[in-house]
Amino acid sequence: MYIPMNEMLKHFKQDVPTMANITHKSEQWSPYHDNSGTVLAVGIPGAVIVAGDTRLSNGYNIMSRDATKLSQLTDKCVLATAGQYADFIALRKFLQQRLQLYEFQNEVQASTETVAHLLSRELYSRRFFPYYTFNLLAGLDENNHGFVYGYDAIGSYDKMTYGVQGSGQELVVAVLDNQLKGYNKINKTIPQTREEILDIILDCFSCAAERDIHTGDNVEILIITSAGTERLIKPLRKD
Amino acid sequence: MQYFDNYLQSKGGYDYTNAKRNELMKAQGFKEMPFTKTGTTIVGVLFDGGVVMAADTRATAGSIVADKNCEKLHTLAPNIWAAGAGTAADLHHQCAHFNAKLKLQRLNLNRQSRVNEVITKLTSKLFPYRGQIGVALIIGGVDCNGPQLASVSPHGNYVYHPFQSMGSGSLAALGILEAKFQDGLTKQQAIDLAIEAIEAGIFHDMGSGSNVDVVAITKEGVDYRRNIRQYNAKSHQKQIPYPFPINNTPALRKYEFNFEKQELTEVGQEMEIVE
Numbered sequence: 001m002y003i004p005m006n007e008m009l010k011h012f013k014q015d016v017p018t019m020a021n022i023t024h025k026s027e028q029w030s031p032y033h034d035n036s037g038t039v040l041a042v043g044i045p046g047a048v049i050v051a052g053d054t055r056l057s058n059g060y061n062i063m064s065r066d067a068t069k070l071s072q073l074t075d076k077c078v079l080a081t082a083g084q085y086a087d088f089i090a091l092r093k094f095l096q097q098r099l100q101l102y103e104f105q106n107e108v109q110a111s112t113e114t115v116a117h118l119l120s121r122e123l124y125s126r127r128f129f130p131y132y133t134f135n136l137l138a139g140l141d142e143n144n145h146g147f148v149y150g151y152d153a154i155g156s157y158d159k160m161t162y163g164v165q166g167s168g169q170e171l172v173v174a175v176l177d178n179q180l181k182g183y184n185k186i187n188k189t190i191p192q193t194r195e196e197i198l199d200i201i202l203d204c205f206s207c208a209a210e211r212d213i214h215t216g217d218n219v220e221i222l223i224i225t226s227a228g229t230e231r232l233i234k235p236l237r238k239d
Numbered sequence: 240m241q242y243f244d245n246y247l248q249s250k251g252g253y254d255y256t257n258a259k260r261n262e263l264m265k266a267q268g269f270k271e272m273p274f275t276k277t278g279t280t281i282v283g284v285l286f287d288g289g290v291v292m293a294a295d296t297r298a299t300a301g302s303i304v305a306d307k308n309c310e311k312l313h314t315l316a317p318n319i320w321a322a323g324a325g326t327a328a329d330l331h332h333q334c335a336h337f338n339a340k341l342k343l344q345r346l347n348l349n350r351q352s353r354v355n356e357v358i359t360k361l362t363s364k365l366f367p368y369r370g371q372i373g374v375a376l377i378i379g380g381v382d383c384n385g386p387q388l389a390s391v392s393p394h395g396n397y398v399y400h401p402f403q404s405m406g407s408g409s410l411a412a413l414g415i416l417e418a419k420f421q422d423g424l425t426k427q428q429a430i431d432l433a434i435e436a437i438e439a440g441i442f443h444d445m446g447s448g449s450n451v452d453v454v455a456i457t458k459e460g461v462d463y464r465r466n467i468r469q470y471n472a473k474s475h476q477k478q479i480p481y482p483f484p485i486n487n488t489p490a491l492r493k494y495e496f497n498f499e500k501q502e503l504t505e506v507g508q509e510m511e512i513v514e
Binding site: 167171184185186187189195202205209210213234237239 | 278441443447470471475487
């Protein structure tokens with residue numbers, strides 16, 4: 001096959017990454033760090049169960065095996081956050097202080113719905129330099145029924161019966177859709193008891209820890225009822 | 240074919256035809272697929288009379304574990320093994336390629352393969368590709384010059400040293416090796432040290448995990464222990480098994496294929512997905 005010379009020369013002139021034109025883009029400093037981890041919450045009549053793993057990561061390193069992602073804001077509601085830990089701490093501080101002020105001024109603790117709205121407004125107040133937090137606000141409503149409010153980073157929220165956030169979200173949410181809502185089932189047998197749901201939650205975390213490198217160490221579970229708060233810690237894979 | 244040979248020769252053996260295509264694809268909006276890297280912690284330790292190499296068994300694709308129990312110790316020759324970190328596909332294919340190349344050479348020359356031959360061949364291949372072939376290897380073996388241990392970086396650099404570690408967990412492992420390595424270890428001491436170093440990588444580096452594989456090579460032969468240590472069993476066994484009764488999953492359409500008549504027919508009525 002004969003190729004004319006100018007055709008051949010066209011190939012020589014193409015851009016190859018020689019030393020002259022490899023420019024290494026230096027990584028720009030970012031104010032955000034993903035400390036990862038997974039949180040989930042499930043609401044049932046009479047209780048709400050919130051769980052989060054306790055691993056704090058930075059890239060491939062583990063910063064802490066014992067860092068809580070859950071924060072109890074009032075007797076009835078708990079904030080669970082995945083994302084940047086520093087922003088979680090800042091957000092938690094703001095909410096705790098603001099809710100304390102609410103209690104002083106109104107002589108009663110804020111309802112879960114009120115806290116949900118407050119959180120949304122606070123997140124949106126930082127619309128142009130967001131809190132790198134993916135929140136779940138889980139709590140009992142006025143009828144003592146457990147609900148979960150799920151948020152994005154800038155404050156859009158929705159009332160749900162269960163929610164998952166964090167690095168293990170994609171691994172877990174489809175299981176919960178199937179088990180707790182009966183998606184893709186003809187006869188939906190939805191678990192009602194606390195034990196069954198705890199079993200599912202623990203299984204979800206152990207599966208997330210198998211396949212997500214950022215989830216592991218321990219899972220911390222808070223169970224909120226009108227009688228009070230119960231706390232459980234179960235081990236997960238440590239590698 | 241003559242044109243093709245001339246073309247390649249005049250280009251100087253640097254083949255970047257896909258680089259331009261990749262740029263174009265990125266510009267069109269194709270997201271770069273995360274190729275399976277092995278994350279990894281691998282170590283090699285030289286002892287009196289041989290060499291030990293150990294590796295973890297986790298393969299990651301981004302932040303997801305792609306394989307919980309993959310094999311990172313590859314045979315290059317009966318007396319030379321390689322532990323590999325980097326891109327899983329590159330490692331697998333390059334090691335298979337050099338295994339075959341060395342075997343051919345052994346058949347032609349009727350001589351045992353040597354570690355420095357492997358290093359030369361590897362680095363000669365890797366350097367022209369400017370690090371695009373993502374293999375970081377620890378090569379260890381026993382040949383006519385005694386036991387040797389070297390590491391090869393993806394750009395084609397090699398280093399001979401009595402202990403090595405590579406991969407994302409190399410720093411965790413190196414801490415253990417620097418603290419505990421001594422000259423003149425016995426085989427069992429070297430194995431224990433290598434396992435400890437991999438353990439550090441498994442627990443403190445998230446790119447490494449699951450189990451430990453070990454291979455010990457001496458003049459007498461090779462001792463390969465797959466999964467010599469298994470630490471991380473699945474943490475929770477579900478008490479009540481998930482209920483998945485038969486015929487509980489809605490089907491949009493059902494087809495029946497009759498093998499005797501070789502025809503496909505639609506069966507039943509469309510079912511709605513109920514949510």
